[in-house]
Amino acid sequence: SAVISQKPSRDICQRGTSLTIQCQVDSQVTMMFWYRQQPGQSLTLIATANQGSEATYESGFVIDKFPISRPNLTFSTLTVSNMSPEDSSIYLCSGVQGGYDYTFGSGTRLTVV
């Protein structure tokens, strides 16, 4: 399985600022995804990161708030923009190979103050 390095692992940010989270995969993956996990909750899919084109967002998530890039098959970034305390969550990236072999980054624990 691929290995994903995600950074930062945690950050404390001021409201109104933005944070960019990076995920680097050690081998090519066909699809990459970004998830949010609010405190005590399950994972909710934010968007599918498409290589070389605009991400596909799930209902309730918009590009202005969560811009995503995926310039190649092994790298993606998620930016959380104009942050508020409600954005305090764990953010995880994921990649899939072979249609079923999913791997996850270790997550970014974001606290907005």
Place this chain on the structure above:
Amino acid sequence: SQQGEEDPQALSIQEGENATMNCSYKTSINNLQWYRQNSGRGLVHLILIRSNEREKHSGRLRVTLDTSKKSSSLLITASQAADTASYFCATDGVGNEKLTFGTGTRLTIIP
């Protein structure tokens, strides 16, 4: 929105007992997977079961899948303190590789 519901939401058992968690989902699936997460850390993949399979084993884990009822169960036998974690089921659809997660079960093993 969540694809699946899991029950129970929380489960506490004595070490050595068996733990059973259930997952129900709403739409047709390609695969169903179970993951473990310790205290908000990364996800650990436990087991994958395909839609044409009914049961799989891996060590102390046993997973069943009933596609007619759109449900799955995860059995952990002879539980250990290290099994304390949150457990999530996740499904992907035919021709759709997005993983959709269930609500999760928080398992606590009492030494």
